[in-house]
Amino acid sequence: MSGSSTEMRTHMCGEPRASEIGSTITVCGWVGRRREHGEHLAFVDLRDHTGLLQCVVDGSVDVRSEYVLSVTGTVSARPDGTVNDKLPTGEVELTDCTVEVLSVAEPPPFPLDERAEEVDETIRLRHRYLDLRRETMQDNLRKRARISSAIRSSMDGQGFVEVETPMLIASTPEGARDFVVPSRLHPGNFYALPQSPQLFKQLCMVGGLDRYYQIARCMRDEDLRADRQFEFSQLDLEMSFAGQQDVLDSVTTAVGAAVAAVGGEPIGDIPRITWREAMDRYGSDKPDIRFDMELVDLTEVFVDTGFNAFKAASIKGIVHRGGSESTSRNRLDDLTESAKRWGAKGLVWMRVEEADGGGVSLSSPIAKFLSEEELAAIADRLGAEAGDLCYLVADDWHRTCHVLGLLRLELGRPAVNEGGLRFLWVVDFPLFEDVDETSGRPVPAHHPFTMPHDEDVALLDGGPEELLAVRSQAYDLVLNGWELGSGSVRIHRAEVQSRIFDLLGIAPEEANAKFGFLLEAFRYGAPPHAGFAFGLDRLVALLLGADNIREVIAYPKTQSGGDPLTSAPGPIDRAHLEELGLRLLPQGT
RNA sequence: GGUCCCGUGGUGCAGUUUGGAGUGCACGCUGGCCUGUCAAGCCAGAGGUCGCGGGUUCAAAUCCCGUCGGGACCGCCA
Numbered sequence: 290m291s292g293s294s295t296e297m298r299t300h301m302c303g304e305p306r307a308s309e310i311g312s313t314i315t316v317c318g319w320v321g322r323r324r325e326h327g328e329h330l331a332f333v334d335l336r337d338h339t340g341l342l343q344c345v346v347d348g349s350v351d352v353r354s355e356y357v358l359s360v361t362g363t364v365s366a367r368p369d370g371t372v373n374d375k376l377p378t379g380e381v382e383l384t385d386c387t388v389e390v391l392s393v394a395e396p397p398p399f400p401l402d403e404r405a406e407e408v409d410e411t412i413r414l415r416h417r418y419l420d421l422r423r424e425t426m427q428d429n430l431r432k433r434a435r436i437s438s439a440i441r442s443s444m445d446g447q448g449f450v451e452v453e454t455p456m457l458i459a460s461t462p463e464g465a466r467d468f469v470v471p472s473r474l475h476p477g478n479f480y481a482l483p484q485s486p487q488l489f490k491q492l493c494m495v496g497g498l499d500r501y502y503q504i505a506r507c508m509r510d511e512d513l514r515a516d517r518q519f520e521f522s523q524l525d526l527e528m529s530f531a532g533q534q535d536v537l538d539s540v541t542t543a544v545g546a547a548v549a550a551v552g553g554e555p556i557g558d559i560p561r562i563t564w565r566e567a568m569d570r571y572g573s574d575k576p577d578i579r580f581d582m583e584l585v586d587l588t589e590v591f592v593d594t595g596f597n598a599f600k601a602a603s604i605k606g607i608v609h610r611g612g613s614e615s616t617s618r619n620r621l622d623d624l625t626e627s628a629k630r631w632g633a634k635g636l637v638w639m640r641v642e643e644a645d646g647g648g649v650s651l652s653s654p655i656a657k658f659l660s661e662e663e664l665a666a667i668a669d670r671l672g673a674e675a676g677d678l679c680y681l682v683a684d685d686w687h688r689t690c691h692v693l694g695l696l697r698l699e700l701g702r703p704a705v706n707e708g709g710l711r712f713l714w715v716v717d718f719p720l721f722e723d724v725d726e727t728s729g730r731p732v733p734a735h736h737p738f739t740m741p742h743d744e745d746v747a748l749l750d751g752g753p754e755e756l757l758a759v760r761s762q763a764y765d766l767v768l769n770g771w772e773l774g775s776g777s778v779r780i781h782r783a784e785v786q787s788r789i790f791d792l793l794g795i796a797p798e799e800a801n802a803k804f805g806f807l808l809e810a811f812r813y814g815a816p817p818h819a820g821f822a823f824g825l826d827r828l829v830a831l832l833l834g835a836d837n838i839r840e841v842i843a844y845p846k847t848q849s850g851g852d853p854l855t856s857a858p859g860p861i862d863r864a865h866l867e868e869l870g871l872r873l874l875p876q877g878t
Numbered sequence: 879g880g881u882c883c884c885g886u887g888g889u890g891c892a893g894u895u896u897g898g899a900g901u902g903c904a905c906g907c908u909g910g911c912c913u914g915u916c917a918a919g920c921c922a923g924a925g926g927u928c929g930c931g932g933g934u935u936c937a938a939a940u941c942c943c944g945u946c947g948g949g950a951c952c953g954c955c956a
Binding site for chain 1: 914
């Protein structure tokens with residue numbers, strides 16, 4: 290029985306089959322539905338995580354929903370005409386039953402079947418132990434465990450060493466807001482919980498571990514979302530004497546093992562595009578490539594335009610195939626409002642109609658401001674056909690891409706469980722995401738230990754234009770439009786590192802105070818190294834078709850960071866505070 | 879910090895637009911009947927701070943203000 294039999298049971302509820310007819314077995318589980326037919330006959334569905342078994346008992350036995358029973362009886366063939374082909378155990382039933390009530394149960398506060406999907410999530414979380422009894426949640430957690438296990442096996446097989454890093458670490462002001470823990474032995478001082486084991490894994494490389502990995506818990510005190518919890522799990526890895534391709538290969542192998550563990554199609558080679566191309570074609574650094582609707586560049590068409598709104602650095606368009614009929618004027622107004630909220634000055638839309646003399650014509654409130662040649666060029670470049678709806682945005686390159694990228698998702702994005710699994714590597718991220726206008730300092734796009742592209746190092750000495758053109762050896766893994774994770778080749782040479790710190794305006798003393806231990810470690814012989822981290826919760830959710838990572842986390846928190854089960858967070862008493870050397874400010878300050 | 883949506887017996891909903899008795903539906907629960915059901919069936923019954931507070935009104939689930947809780951999103955998440 291594959292290890293499922295115990296002192297208390299011989300079989301799991303989902304196991305008995307016709308081949309075992311005649312044997313006497315004992316099963317344990319929870320009472321599902323009962324069907325009573327008077328004092329002489331009742332059917333009780335006994336349930337555990339493997340399935341359901343119908344037990345035929347005397348109708349005078351008082352068992353209720355969710356009572357915990359041990360039932361000993363004979364596996365019997367069901368009488369003719371009563372076989373239930375919807376159940377794996379439906380050919381048999383347990384007869385001559387001896388029922389022992391192991392625990393009584395109050396009626397559950399919500400139905401423990403698929404109808405629970407409709408129940409207020411707070412109620413599910415308040416009684417999460419009941420929610421977990423449901424088949425869907427059992428399935429989610431068991432598949433998650435299989436995925437974790439497959440990832441560990443894959444990493445072990447690739448020669449990675451699993452290392453645990455500390456949870457109580459020094460706070461660093463960069464990046465996400467830390468959760469902090471007051472120190473009793475050092476009043477007035479605090480530990481931080483790790484946002485990621487970033488610095489420790491690099492130290493592991495200096496320490497000669499060669500290949501490190503960990504399924505690490507990370508904590509960030511930032512607002513929660515459907516795909517973000519305070520605490521989350523990452524597959525975190527780092528490799529010595531390795532470059533980008535090595536990391537991509539290792540991660541691909543691990544992710545492939547994860548997909549295979551839940552019966553997905555082999556992922557094959559993951560396509561790769563540059564950040565620049567991703568922005569150009571999809572308007573996003575995490576493109577959802579389950580559907581096309583790519584951005585088309587129209588800037589050249591309008592170099593000499595007389596239409597003021599199109600005298601812009603970048604003009605792009607997308608085509609909603611056959612969208613004209615299904616899109617009302619009201620909807621177009623809503624989309625225009627959305628585009629403005631996303632930062633655009635406006636949104637130009639054009640309905641594509643059959644032209645009198647063959648071909649197509651474009652109908653739009655702004656068509657009268659454009660020349661025949663311009664209209665023809667738009668239709669031609671967009672490949673517009675009658676019935677299509679075209680959208681154009683004109684602005685600087687970044688904003689044009691961003692707005693059309695969001696519009697593309699709004700118009701075409703499939704549901705979470707449709708369109709298969711479309712992984713994508715996005716490479717050559719810019720080293721800096723912006724240059725601060727007042728200070729002239731570049732703003733790092735990744736962390737400050739990210740290696741610039743070798744051929745772009747010279748650009749570090751240039752002005753804002755050159756700085757923004759510097760590519761980094763940083764890469765993201767994207768799945769169906771969700772950012773799964775990111776990584777980079779790290780700087781291991783002191784002179785490059787100090788150049789970066791200098792550019793970012795981090796003085797040597799400051800760098801020393803924040804990262805001194807890492808910089809010191811690098812003075813003792815740092816191997817070139819590169820790494821990656823990706824969110825396990827997000828991967829599991831997407832593999833299981835969940836649109837929300839709470840569905841694949843046993844005990845998640847609500848959007849406001851509370852736990853309805855334990856009522857965390859809560860106050861602590863005065864003595865406790867005093868021991869930690871803390872005093873609360875009055876409320877409302 | 880901001881925008882939007884939701885809150886009515888244990889659960890899911892209708893009722894709110896246009897104020898008029900806690901009115902209705904399904905599931906669950908309790909009791910009764912029932913020897914082949916599997917969403918069992920039939921009969922009867924219990925169960926309510928309409929999230930909370932204030933206001934308008936002869937009268938508030940319904941209108942107004944505030945507040946709490948939940949969700950989606952923007953900001954934020956190196």
